Amino acid sequence: MTHDILIAVLILGALGVLFAVVLYIVAQKFKVVEDPLIDEVAEVLPGANCGGCGKAGCRAFAEACVAQGNMEGLRCAPGGDAVAAKVAELLGCAVAQGEPQVAVVRCNPANCGEKRKSNYDGLRSCAFQATVYTGEGGCPFGCLGCGDCVAACQFDAIHMGANGVPVVDEEKCTACGACAKACPRRIIELRPKGKMNRRVYVSCVNKEKGAEARKSCGNACIGCGKCEKACPFDAVHVTDNVAYIDPTKCKSCRKCVVECPTGAIHDVNFPAPAKKPEAPKPAPEKLEVPVAEKVEVKQ
């Protein structure tokens, strides 16, 4: 009886040793050397895998950082400066400084709600609607309002506003750029947050000529160039009938805001001026846009 037990123990013991040797050899042969630094870097990243850095995910970003040895050209937008500092400390390199950015929706339609020129009844997707027609407001460059950007946001930072155009929650926005990529009309832009979160931007991307643009939307930039002339810092330029404010040159003097005849230039987070109650800037009296008879859109 004891003999039988002994044989079993010996056979199993011998097998165990044999497998251990095989496993050891295999483990040595196929060993993957991974820098433990990658794990450490990945640990300090937010882990949202938003793809805002241009890499496949947070781990891919960590790998890129470690492979490069410094943070040049690499930035985790959601993490911001805090994460950048931590990663730089781990890598032992200089901190990559980047100005914090925020997503800005450049559309302020006049033809929303009751003023819609048509009713869209099809698939709730901006990407699809953009292939069908101009959209309910009638502007071929305007927001379509189906919320592709809202669906794309991983941080719950963008929601549809009351006038059918998305509103960005500045607190939550990490400037990962997912919404900007999702927008088929390329309305959303990442802009520097600006000093004290104050910034000035043209809230329109309509490239039509003045009269046409005005027909499309009462709040459209008509490319008149008044802002261009008013700007003392050469920050505003009109190209393709639409003005664009260069955030690197803009000093937020807001001379252009006053000049704009259609109210297309927005200033946000400025305190109300003493002489003219202007902020948050109410849209100026709109031109009455003749509403074509309502035509429904299937397809």
Add this chain to the structure above:
Amino acid sequence: MRTFRMGGVHPEENKISNDAAIEVMPVGKQMVVLMNQHLGAPATPVVQKGDKVKVGQLIGEAQTFMCANVHSPVSGTVLKVDTCKDAFGLSKPAVYITVEGDEWMETIDRTPDIKRECTLEPKEIVAKLKEMGIVGLGGATFPTHIKYSIPEGKKAEYLIVNAAECEPYLTSDYRVMMEHAEEVCIGVSILRKALGVPNAYIGIESNKPLAIAKMQEMAKGFEGIIIEPLKVKYPQGAEKQLINAVTGRKVPSGKLPIDVGCVVSNLGSCFAVYEAIQKNKPLIENILTVTGKELPSQHNYVVRIGTTYNEIISHSIGQLPETTGKVISGGTMMGKAVVNLDAPTVKGNSSVLVIGEKEARRAEETNCIRCGKCMHACPMGLEPYLFSALVKNNKVEEAKAHNILDCIECGCCFFSCPANKPLTDEIRLGKNKVRAMMAAKK
């Protein structure tokens, strides 16, 4: 009676404008001719502000391969060369012409005589089709001269003419058959000659018995024209389905009709071919149906291209009824809603269809119950419900692997879905995503 094998639906036919003879729509005061009236690149304007043009004069030239010539539908002075918003509100290059009189090019034969003989060689026919700016009038507006330039190594065996007119409401092809049967047959003979095929088959759905009888009678006088009555089923007029119905052949995934030896043309195109080849008349007119259940009268018109939707509506019925929900260009299955009624009509427009408010609205979408009706309805043998899920979850690769690009966007899946899911929309979105992915890979 023949029909295609797989799928298909039978929507309410509503051919209420069947008995309205083709009338001539008067020319307006100003015409806007879009340069982008066909599949492919827009034509390049060859006139300038202040130029005098005659009816049929070339105003837009095809300078790239996938393009077609555009001719002036009216005589007068060019007001400007600018952009114009099309029926869907999108800006397109256009030539504006102020109408003065009605002076036609001298080359165009305007006599009512019917010319039967065509002495042109096949190559000359194709060259003339190109010159006259003929495009397929079945809806896709594919330039006809490209279709009839058979690539080397391929051989056409069948010419199939689509007179199925399977879309509900549309009756323009029916009226052409009833009123211009002989011209159509001559057009078909010309195309048959251009291809060098022994026989041409004209597929007509059996809900048009008078047209079948008339065409059969007329075809007796022509060599190699066979009338093929077809069982009523949508989408019979789709190229691949019509080939399957008439010849029994199946166009493989990703291939063209010519790969199985077939060329398909629309009946309206055959009439346009007759006018172009025998009468030197470019494609400057559309035959279109003005119809709708709530309209006081039904019409079929021959309309100069560039006439706006509003002009057509005010001439035919005065104004839109109060209850109008939408105006569709094309049939109820594949047509598109017109958003801008001030837009000019373009080549290939086949109808101004007015739909009442109630019918225009889509029913509320509910959840998929996996009944599989969309699969049974799909004439291409695809699985629409699957694409719906794949597209929603952005699984573009997988959608491509399930042949999403084979979808012909006929709308049968959406039509048959008891949950009212916008399946066709989802598939179209998916196709765009797949194409974008393929372009990115290149």
